[in-house]
Amino acid sequence: MKRVLALLALGGLAPMIQGAVGTFIPLYYCPDFGLLLVVGLGLCWRSTAGGLVLSAALGLIADLLSGSLFGQHMLLRIFAFGAARAGSQQLNLRGVIPQAIFVCVLTVVTTLGSGMLTWFFAAGPGVNGEMLRELIPHALINGAFAPWGFSLVERISSWLSEVDSGHQLLHIRPRNRLI
Amino acid sequence: MAEFRNRTPVTALVVGLVGFAVVAMVVDRRSAPGGPERELSGWTGAILDIAAPVQKMISFPFDLTQNAWRHYVSLLDASDNNDGLRARLAALEEENLQLREALIASGRLARIAEIRADFEVPMLPSELVGVDPSPWFRSVLVDRGREHGVHSGMPVISEHGLVGLVTATSVRASKTMLVLDRQSAVDGIIQRSRSRGIVRGRGTSEMDFEFVVRGSDVRIGDVVISSGLGGVYPKGIRIAEVVSVSDPGSALMQTAKLLPAVDFGRLEQVFVMLWRGPTMELLYAGEQAGDLGVMASEGAKP
Numbered sequence: 001m002k003r004v005l006a007l008l009a010l011g012g013l014a015p016m017i018q019g020a021v022g023t024f025i026p027l028y029y030c031p032d033f034g035l036l037l038v039v040g041l042g043l044c045w046r047s048t049a050g051g052l053v054l055s056a057a058l059g060l061i062a063d064l065l066s067g068s069l070f071g072q073h074m075l076l077r078i079f080a081f082g083a084a085r086a087g088s089q090q091l092n093l094r095g096v097i098p099q100a101i102f103v104c105v106l107t108v109v110t111t112l113g114s115g116m117l118t119w120f121f122a123a124g125p126g127v128n129g130e131m132l133r134e135l136i137p138h139a140l141i142n143g144a145f146a147p148w149g150f151s152l153v154e155r156i157s158s159w160l161s162e163v164d165s166g167h168q169l170l171h172i173r174p175r176n177r178l179i
Numbered sequence: 180m181a182e183f184r185n186r187t188p189v190t191a192l193v194v195g196l197v198g199f200a201v202v203a204m205v206v207d208r209r210s211a212p213g214g215p216e217r218e219l220s221g222w223t224g225a226i227l228d229i230a231a232p233v234q235k236m237i238s239f240p241f242d243l244t245q246n247a248w249r250h251y252v253s254l255l256d257a258s259d260n261n262d263g264l265r266a267r268l269a270a271l272e273e274e275n276l277q278l279r280e281a282l283i284a285s286g287r288l289a290r291i292a293e294i295r296a297d298f299e300v301p302m303l304p305s306e307l308v309g310v311d312p313s314p315w316f317r318s319v320l321v322d323r324g325r326e327h328g329v330h331s332g333m334p335v336i337s338e339h340g341l342v343g344l345v346t347a348t349s350v351r352a353s354k355t356m357l358v359l360d361r362q363s364a365v366d367g368i369i370q371r372s373r374s375r376g377i378v379r380g381r382g383t384s385e386m387d388f389e390f391v392v393r394g395s396d397v398r399i400g401d402v403v404i405s406s407g408l409g410g411v412y413p414k415g416i417r418i419a420e421v422v423s424v425s426d427p428g429s430a431l432m433q434t435a436k437l438l439p440a441v442d443f444g445r446l447e448q449v450f451v452m453l454w455r456g457p458t459m460e461l462l463y464a465g466e467q468a469g470d471l472g473v474m475a476s477e478g479a480k481p
């Protein structure tokens with residue numbers, strides 16, 4: 001339970017930090033901490049159902065702070081979690097570069113999804129050239145920060161599972177780590 | 180079979196969560212800008228209330244550094260600026276005097292004074308504490324909420340022009356959709372020629388002005404102001420300046436690109452107009468919302 005609450009708090013703080021940072025630098029130069037957290041959950045969280053609910057909750061928090069439609073981030077976070085879960089099973093995501101590429105692609109897909117949802121539900125202009133221009137640096141920055149983000153989620157998750165169970169886990173570090 | 184049984188709860192959960200998200204989006208779309216007022220309470224309001232001080236705290240050291248630097252830089256050419264501004268002030272005073280004389284001569288000054296009294300709207304100075312966490316939406320969080328008299332549907336301006344519209348409020352904070360947002364649409368007119376059109380946000384630093392080709396006169400450098408016809412924003416607020424006009428070809432509608440009057444990258448303080456336009460008042464009245472949905476052409480896209 002402590003793990004869930006801690007990750008919820010961290011996930012709630014992520015869009016707040018992004019919102020504050022966005023007053024100084026363009027947001028597409030800032031990594032999407034919420035997305036990294038959700039993808040990290042998809043890669044290392046044990047329970048699929050728990051991870052899904054947590055990802056949806058993090059999406060709802062982002063929806064409350066964002067000008068998006070209520071439910072839009074939630075839907076995209078569920079998709080990101082599912083993609084990360086499927087990716088961890090079907091693809092070789094060991095190492096920094098595959099993780100960075102995976103997050104780059106996922107950023108592009110979720111952004112295009114966001115544009116399509118706005119176009120469909122709110123009759124916005126959908127995806128335009130300017131959005132695509134901003135998307136490239138944003139995807140690259142997300143990709144660059146992905147390994148650190150995942151490592152942080154993994155560490156918090158394993159640290160809190162020790163706290164939850166009251167036992168010390170024996171850390172075995174394989175040569176090729178999954179995360 | 181066993182695998183199917185194991186996967187069923189997760190599949191049901193996915194369907195449930197996706198269904199909830201889609202229904203939430205549909206309901207949210209129906210309620211914007213009319214329908215039930217977006218006054219967040221309970222845990223949803225608490226998140227907005229927590230976000231405002233947290234964001235203020237995070238941005239405090241950056242603000243301090245940025246302000247110190249800006250003040251230092253502005254001091255470097257303060258003397259030159261001062262001379263320029265004095266000259267401009269003198270010219271404007273002279274022009275003002277001439278206009279007043281003309282108005283007195285035509286007997287319209289007294290009438291204008293009466294109208295002005297009717298239009299004076301109380302304004303609440305507010306501080307911008309954070310921007311939208313997603314780069315694809317343009318909204319800001321301000322540190323004034325319901326306890327300060329701020330409600331959904333109130334226009335937000337700065338000293339340079341129109342900023343946006345309050346879309347959701349909590350007790351001590353509120354969310355404002357900027358005119359740059361892709362969901363924003365404002366009824367505007369060209370100040371010089373009085374040509375009417377719709378100012379639409381593109382989600383970037385520029386906006387579009389869509390107008391009917393026939394009978395319109397739109398040129399580069401023209402100033403676009405709010406027309407007040409949508410019943411959301413008061414008339415006469417500066418919105419943007421025309422920077423380019425597209426070739427209409429044989430189309431009925433033409434588009435001009437606009438540069439906003441407000442520098443959204445440097446926006447720090449805004450004023451919430453403690454006033455709701457007639458359309459907003461009617462739409463947020465609740466029962467009548469369904470009948471009047473068609474009037475919501477301004478504020479958010481239909």
